[in-house]
Amino acid sequence: MPELPEVETIVRSLKPKLLGRKITSARLLWQRTLVTPRPTEFSLRVRNCKFVEISRLGKFIVFGLETPRKAGSLRRAYLLLHLRMSGSLSLEHSANKLKVHDRAAFTLDNRYELRFNDIRKFGRLYFLDDHKEVTGKLGPDAILQTPTAEEFFLALHSRKVGLKSLLLDQSFLAGLGNIYVDESLWLAGAHPRKLSNRLTRQQSDTLRNSILKVLRRAIRFNGTDAGDGVVAFGRNTPKVYGRAGEPCKRCRTKIERIVVGQRGTHFCPKCQKPC
DNA sequence: CAAACTCCCTGTTAGC
DNA sequence: TGCTAACAGGGAGTTT
Numbered sequence: 001m002p003e004l005p006e007v008e009t010i011v012r013s014l015k016p017k018l019l020g021r022k023i024t025s026a027r028l029l030w031q032r033t034l035v036t037p038r039p040t041e042f043s044l045r046v047r048n049c050k051f052v053e054i055s056r057l058g059k060f061i062v063f064g065l066e067t068p069r070k071a072g073s074l075r076r077a078y079l080l081l082h083l084r085m086s087g088s089l090s091l092e093h094s095a096n097k098l099k100v101h102d103r104a105a106f107t108l109d110n111r112y113e114l115r116f117n118d119i120r121k122f123g124r125l126y127f128l129d130d131h132k133e134v135t136g137k138l139g140p141d142a143i144l145q146t147p148t149a150e151e152f153f154l155a156l157h158s159r160k161v162g163l164k165s166l167l168l169d170q171s172f173l174a175g176l177g178n179i180y181v182d183e184s185l186w187l188a189g190a191h192p193r194k195l196s197n198r199l200t201r202q203q204s205d206t207l208r209n210s211i212l213k214v215l216r217r218a219i220r221f222n223g224t225d226a227g228d229g230v231v232a233f234g235r236n237t238p239k240v241y242g243r244a245g246e247p248c249k250r251c252r253t254k255i256e257r258i259v260v261g262q263r264g265t266h267f268c269p270k271c272q273k274p275c
Numbered sequence: 276c277a278a279a280c281t282c283c284c285t286g287t288t289a290g291c
Numbered sequence: 292t293g294c295t296a297a298c299a300g301g302g303a304g305t306t307t
Contacts, residue, residue, distance in 0.1 A: 001301080082301085082302085084300085084301055084302075085299085086284090086286090118284095119286070120284045120285055120286085120300085121284050121285080122300080122301065124302090159276085161276090161277065162278095262279080262280075263300075264299075278307080279305100279307070280307090281304085281306095282305100283301105283303095286298105286299095287297105288299105289297075289298090290295090290296085290297095291295085291296100
């Protein structure tokens with residue numbers, strides 16, 4: 001499941017290959033992938049747009065486009081993509097056969113195609129004049145707009161919610177998903193149900209540092225290449241996520257799995273003191 | 276304001 | 292062995 005680090009890695013690898021390229025046409029293979037505008041307007045407007053920026057905000061991939069419109073009308077537009085659960089992007093020759101779960105394809109001016117594949121169809125695509133229409137609802141990006149320790153502490157105290165739910169809330173902090181929230185809370189020694197306004201300044205700082213550590217490490221490892229084109233997994237395996245019943249890496253206590261806010265939640269009952 | 280639930284989807288897995 | 296039902300999860304939306 002792509003969260004901030006995975007999206008960051010995708011953006012970095014796509015950037016050099018896509019910048020400066022023009023979209024010659026687009027195909028929508030699963031209509032509901034596209035949120036806005038309507039499919040006909042979409043294919044019309046996306047044609048002849050040039051990629052001039054590729055970045056990330058939270059878990060959104062932001063493609064900045066220069067439109068072919070003449071003076072007077074907008075020259076800038078954005079393609080926004082959220083991969084959700086199972087989305088992925090690939091760049092391949094347009095002659096290659098489409099894969100089973102391909103949902104959208106953008107043909108480029110070099111006969112290559114940017115393809116969006118998404119088994120579960122949860123991924124969402126937007127074509128917008130201003131990406132803030134969507135990204136404006138996000139809180140600060142955990143890496144690009146990290147709140148200061150002071151800001152983070154104040155933000156925690158402005159709410160009274162369990163930490164797990166709060167860190168999953170993209171309008172509070174953008175980028176974390178289920179896996180990295182569990183990992184961050186474990187590293188910080190904070191219980192997932194601990195109320196946000198009950199953290200001391202020191203605990204808040206520890207949590208903030210843990211989030212940064214977990215995300216930075218994941219970005220570093222996602223980017224590493226084993227040398228044969230295979231991404232080197234295995235060196236950044238989760239400490240608690242998906243390890244229910246296994247011994248805690250810190251104290252050997254059995255990792256527990258509970259449900260918090262409809263999300264499977266993994267934690268060490270000894271390291272992460274119940275509240 | 277917070278929490279709980281529902282929906283969207285399909286590959287995987289547990290259970291019979 | 293072969294089937295079905297439950298489950299996983301991000302986020303938007305609705306209800307409590």
